[in-house]
Amino acid sequence: MVNAMVEINNYSVQLGKFKLNQINLNIGEKEIFAVLGRTGSGKTVLLESVAGFYRKFSGKVMIQGIPVIDVPLEKRNIGFVYQDFGLFPHMTVFDNITYGLKIRKMDKGVQKERVDKMAEILSIGHILKQYPGTLSGGERQRTALARALILNPQLLLMDEPFSSLDPATKENMYEQINKIHDIFGCTILFVTHDFNEAQRMADRIGIMVNGELKAVRKSTDLFEWCQDEEINQFLGRNYEGSVHE
Amino acid sequence: MRWKISTFDFFEILTIIITFIVIIFTTALILAIVLKGIPYLGAAFYSEEVRFSIRLSLYTASIATLICMLLAIPTAYALTRTVFPFKKACQMIIELPLSMPYLVLGLSLLIIFSSDFGKALKELGFKVVFDKNGIIIAQTVVNLPFAIRFIRTAFEEVDERLEFISGSLGATKWERFITITLPLARNGIFSTIILTWSRALGEFGATLMLVGATRMKTETLTTSIYLNLATGDTGASMASATVILIISLLSLFLTNWIGRKNKQESRMKDVNRW
Numbered sequence: 001m002v003n004a005m006v007e008i009n010n011y012s013v014q015l016g017k018f019k020l021n022q023i024n025l026n027i028g029e030k031e032i033f034a035v036l037g038r039t040g041s042g043k044t045v046l047l048e049s050v051a052g053f054y055r056k057f058s059g060k061v062m063i064q065g066i067p068v069i070d071v072p073l074e075k076r077n078i079g080f081v082y083q084d085f086g087l088f089p090h091m092t093v094f095d096n097i098t099y100g101l102k103i104r105k106m107d108k109g110v111q112k113e114r115v116d117k118m119a120e121i122l123s124i125g126h127i128l129k130q131y132p133g134t135l136s137g138g139e140r141q142r143t144a145l146a147r148a149l150i151l152n153p154q155l156l157l158m159d160e161p162f163s164s165l166d167p168a169t170k171e172n173m174y175e176q177i178n179k180i181h182d183i184f185g186c187t188i189l190f191v192t193h194d195f196n197e198a199q200r201m202a203d204r205i206g207i208m209v210n211g212e213l214k215a216v217r218k219s220t221d222l223f224e225w226c227q228d229e230e231i232n233q234f235l236g237r238n239y240e241g242s243v244h245e
Numbered sequence: 246m247r248w249k250i251s252t253f254d255f256f257e258i259l260t261i262i263i264t265f266i267v268i269i270f271t272t273a274l275i276l277a278i279v280l281k282g283i284p285y286l287g288a289a290f291y292s293e294e295v296r297f298s299i300r301l302s303l304y305t306a307s308i309a310t311l312i313c314m315l316l317a318i319p320t321a322y323a324l325t326r327t328v329f330p331f332k333k334a335c336q337m338i339i340e341l342p343l344s345m346p347y348l349v350l351g352l353s354l355l356i357i358f359s360s361d362f363g364k365a366l367k368e369l370g371f372k373v374v375f376d377k378n379g380i381i382i383a384q385t386v387v388n389l390p391f392a393i394r395f396i397r398t399a400f401e402e403v404d405e406r407l408e409f410i411s412g413s414l415g416a417t418k419w420e421r422f423i424t425i426t427l428p429l430a431r432n433g434i435f436s437t438i439i440l441t442w443s444r445a446l447g448e449f450g451a452t453l454m455l456v457g458a459t460r461m462k463t464e465t466l467t468t469s470i471y472l473n474l475a476t477g478d479t480g481a482s483m484a485s486a487t488v489i490l491i492i493s494l495l496s497l498f499l500t501n502w503i504g505r506k507n508k509q510e511s512r513m514k515d516v517n518r519w
């Protein structure tokens with residue numbers, strides 16, 4: 001790949017007993033990349049590593065050719081949607097969503113405009129005045145998405161971003177994310193437990209097993225049979241040609 | 246099922262009985278002062294001396310609290326959010342005075358401020374020994390490690406992921422601190438302010454060592470209790486004690502009031518108990 005947005009070279013990080021082991025991965029500009037894997041396999045840690053969350057590691061993570069930790073966090077232009085949403089509990093939904101705009105001292109009117117647009121896309125207009133503690137799971141998730149998306153980040157990292165949404169809202173979100181992707185040309189790296197979602201959204205899919213990135217495939221070839229028993233099992237395959245649903 | 250409820254009840258009853266013993270004991274302590282002090286309270290407020298000591302105590306305690314917070318907040322931030330060599334050792338040094346008797350702390354202050362350094366300060370017009378500046382310093386020194394410990398805990402309880410998210414949304418470290426860390430630690434900080442303030446009001450040991458106990462000069466409320474008791478004026482000492490007690494009760498009330506959760510932020514706002 002010529003224009004790599006994210007380059008991960010021999011990256012390892014040790015967290016207690018868990019080790020994210022020797023990750024090598026390039027993600028191209030504007031690519032949508034999905035990460036699959038069992039719970040506890042290190043998907044969140046991988047995402048956090050790309051964002052430069054950890055201080056002690058070996059190997060390299062580069063974004064647009066620059067080691068991510070060499071750029072101050074506030075200048076990285078990364079949108080991060082956490083699995084547990086990470087909403088600011090002391091701010092209303094509106095203040096959560098406009099947080100990045102306020103930091104950039106953006107004009108109040110423009111802020112309002114952008115929020116209204118986001119609120120419409122994500123249908124959260126009715127909860128803007130509520131505090132995160134009072135929201136439903138899906139509302140929290142959409143708030144977290146809005147807060148990240150409103151800044152049009154060049155790299156969007158999302159940890160199971162649609163897991164608490166109903167099928168119809170999910171469908172809508174896929175479309176909206178695709179639209180945002182088309183308009184702003186951001187690179188997206190996201191974690192999901194949903195094979196279907198991964199195939200629909202992503203160009204390529206990576207499979208994590210016990211802290212290792214065991215396979216990277218085109219999303220059209222996700223269920224391809226391979227030698228690795230663990231991967232076949234994870235994908236629900238027990239012999240060539242059949243897929244468990 | 247029956248046996249389960251009865252063992253549980255026995256345990257509950259036991260805890261309630263113990264609680265009542267504690268309550269009786271505490272009430273006795275408070276009543277002892279209040280009952281003896283209240284008759285003198287009116288007269289005390291008209292006494293120039295008591296009024297002086299109330300003013301002095303409020304003034305010194307407020308300044309000392311301000312200084313404590315100005316030092317404790319940055320220190321607590323550095324201890325919880327930055328990386329520097331020998332951090333653990335630094336933290337131990339900072340919190341060492343927590344286990345030192347205040348009399349001993351006062352003695353070290355006396356040694357420092359009676360030295361050439363102290364004399365030089367005095368030349369420059371900053372008197373410490375036998376002066377109200379000394380009271381402020383004594384109250385600050387005694388409370389600083391407490392304030393740092395409390396605020397450090399308050400900062401530790403703030404989820405650093407939220408600060409990380411705030412940073413990824415474009416906030417500098419300073420902005421993260423102001424918009425995320427500080428507001429989320431606000432209850433801890435307010436309680437620390439009130440505790441520091443009321444502890445400063447009650448400070449006696451270190452103050453005595455550094456500034457002595459001179460009537461109408463370095464006479465704080467606690468010093469006043471001590472002086473009047475020493476000269477046999479039990480009534481006046483009880484009055485000062487009652488004033489301190491009232492202030493403590495007020496600050497306790499304030500801390501509890503601040504400790505309430507902002508109900509708007511939670512789903513539990515419409516739920517009383519379950």
Ligand SMILES: Nc1ncnc2c1ncn2[C@@H]1O[C@H](COP(=O)(O)OP(=O)(O)OP(=O)(O)O)[C@@H](O)[C@H]1O
Nearest residue numbers: 015016017018037038039040041042043044045046
């Ligand atoms: N700071 C830490 N200290 C110790 N262990 C950690 C730490 N952070 C993560 N781990 C461990 O690393 C492993 C991988 O965690 P991670 O959150 O990446 O899993 P995941 O693949 O995202 O799982 P899930 O699908 O359930 O979200 C887990 O076993 C977790 O307990």
Ligand SMILES: [Mg+2]
Nearest residue numbers: 043044083159
């Ligand atoms: Mg995870």
